[in-house]
Amino acid sequence: MSSEPDPGTARDTPSVPLLDVRNLRVRFPGPREGRRLSWVHAVEDVSFAIDRGRTLGLVGESGSGKSTVGNVLTRLVTPTSGTVRLDGQDVLAARGARARELRRRIAMVFQDPYASLDPRRTAGATVREPMDVHRTHSGRAERNRRVAELLDLVGLVKETAARYPHELSGGQRQRVSVARALAADPDLIVLDESTASLDVSVQAQILNLLRQLQDELGLTYLFISHDLAAVEHVSHRVVVMYLGRLMESGDTDELYARPAHPYTQALMSAVPDADPAAERDRERILLGGDPPSPLDPPSGCVFRTRCPMALDACADPVPRVAVADDHTAWCLRTEDALSPERLRGLVH
């Protein structure tokens, strides 16, 4: 299954995807057991691609490996194996000036704007930093002009440049983080739970801003989140991860209308509905217990120990099932999972 082209690439685009991740594997050293080394299987054989100007939603819960994937792209984590290509160029093999240039092209916005901004730097200095590092804009005056332009772009008044993080609200801070990410003209922005710590009303401001910036600047996003509704709202395509593996991937509308993996179905059924009547009538798929340890993942499908539809055969290697043109599930039970009775209580 690993050498085939991934369904991440939409079929009708002849060009190279902006980002192409193949067979990514990340293992961290775990605790020693006597003389034996143990390994945390954080990401196992993950492949996906993102076309330019599009958003890929990467959904998963804690321990799914979704943040590790983002950290590989921004070179915060070195993978055990696999390739990452940006516009066809090998990101992981690049050295020196070429590595710096590739690094410039992939920016990141973190989850917590309280923790990710330097409290001793003004917003202006924070936004200017990537330009100083990558020397993308020559001269102090030019960089300061660009800072004002970026602040305006993310909906902040230019006086914000002189403010320190503690003088800003959570929403304003996250706008500063977005402005900083934009500073060195990146192609791809990795958004790791970037709206998760914000209040609902402010979350909507940032989601709208991201969408508007994408329309205006043709940006490409990897939107990493545990929030299925937010992912559906912003993503063109979606990838679902569990315990470091791909469970399902596909076009957003298609995947949300016909979730084909029992794990995706459980995730969707767990999202609370604001409508009390709908909430009462819904069928819930409750998962038992906690995910297994990534030090010792189950054989075959890693979800089988909690899967309500698991069979003995799920301990064997997982088949990759093409559900539709751009919709893949890594599951033996896909056909039964897609039965109308199952989907009825699930899809909104």
Place this chain on the structure above:
Amino acid sequence: MNASGFAVRDLSVVLGRGKRAAHVVRGVSWSVEAGRTLGVVGESGSGKSMTVLAAAGLLPSPAAVTGSALLGGRDLLTLSARELEGVRGRKLAFVFQDPMTSLNPLLTVERQITEGIEEHLGATRRAARDRARELLATVGIPDPDRRLDAYPHQLSGGMRQRVMIAIALSCGPDVLVADEPTTALDVTTQAQILDLVRERQERTGMAVVWISHDLAVVGGLADDVVVMYGGQVVEQAPAETLHGSPLHPYTRGLLGARPLLGARRAQLTAIPGTPPDPRQLPPGCVFFDRCPVQGDPRCETEVPELLEVGTRHYARTFCPEDDR
């Protein structure tokens, strides 16, 4: 309200003095009866948690608290510190957002559960341990015998929150206050916890106050919902009514701001701006500067009353809208 319910009446909290005085809770009233669930919804700084912390005497002393908090026929605000200790944990139990900071990292799970049972119910160590084991099984922790000797860091986030719930349930409280208990948890774990609390409530008939920033979490759980903003109740209604015909522009804003599963919208209706500073509250409607309606000359100068606008439905606005 019957004897085993919980109510706050005209509760206000002021932190600090003089010019720096922050009016964080302003004249809040609500009640919840035995066997029922009240959802309290609001964003950071709305006063939703402050209200219950003040009612339980859990705010630091510079806080000035007025009004009343009625539980079992007594006003908690008139009780001595010692009397309050007999109520908290016994009649009124809390589950907070972050189980890692609410649990003592140095004590075993057993000790944290048995402490209250011995203190409030006068149980022996042995009886308390048996009860703790029973409670762990009740909240769905596998292999409770082994978990009794575990420390918090040895448990997953979901399990820690289950331990918190076991502690809260240990003395059979009349009222459970759940303050964002699922916010730090994964969605599938959140669903487990919601289910657990629902099931325990059905069995014990306790009243539940569920505090959340997310209307959706409260939607399927609460019988009645209170929406708070800037320290005030801005709308209050049965859950179905609040979802079906919200009248306050803020409530409508909250409902429109959240992405909904299966309903992709071109644009979320974000609420512009930020909540008011409790040290500099506006003279008129507290939501005025962020309000998309601003449909009455009084909005800017006069604080609207919380008026009955339908059956058990109250809203604090000059501009009720019901064209949803």
